[in-house]
Amino acid sequence: MRNKLILLNTDHWGSGDEALGQTLLETYFTLLKQNQEPPAAIFCMHRGVLNLTETSLVSLHLKELQDKGVPVLACKTCVDYYEIGDKLYAGEISSMKRFIELSAELEVFSIG
Numbered sequence: 517m518r519n520k521l522i523l524l525n526t527d528h529w530g531s532g533d534e535a536l537g538q539t540l541l542e543t544y545f546t547l548l549k550q551n552q553e554p555p556a557a558i559f560c561m562h563r564g565v566l567n568l569t570e571t572s573l574v575s576l577h578l579k580e581l582q583d584k585g586v587p588v589l590a591c592k593t594c595v596d597y598y599e600i601g602d603k604l605y606a607g608e609i610s611s612m613k614r615f616i617e618l619s620a621e622l623e624v625f626s627i628g
Contacts, residue, residue, distance in 0.1 A: 517548075517553050517556075519556060519622055520556060520624075520625050521555065521558075521559060521621075521623065522558045522559070522626075523619075523624050523628070524558060524560045524564035524567060525560070525563065525564040525626065526541075526562065526563050526564055526627065527566040527572065527574075528541055529627060542577070545577035546577055548577070549580050554584060554586045555586060555625075556586075556587075556618075556622050557588075557589060557622070558581065558586060558589065559614075560588070560589065560591065561590075561615070562591075564627075564628060565590045565591060565594045565595050565600065566598060568588070568590055568600070568605060569604060569605055570605045571603075578607060579605060582606055589609075589610035589614060589615070590609050591610065592611055593612065
């Protein structure tokens with residue numbers, strides 16, 4: 517996963533039952549953080565930024581990945597829209613410009 521940029525643009529994975537989708541997303545990041553080869557970066561936009569707050573169990577896994585050196589980035593426009601700038605547990609505020617730069621360098625894997 518070293519050459520991958522994960523684009524996280526939802527707070528649950530897939531359509532259908534939202535609770536199941538939240539469980540699937542948490543399971544994915546639980547397993548991802550155990551992987552010996554982490555992704556190059558994770559960029560959160562749209563409802564994906566909600567995963568960076570303490571109200572999301574996914575934030576615990578994203579924080580651990582961040583602590584291991586994986587950049588976890590949040591779209592500033594989205595953070596402002598959801599008014600969660602002071603509620604981020606993981607990640608750092610970034611820009612769409614940074615996403616464009618990363619996506620030009622890395623293969624994008626989209627969740628959402």
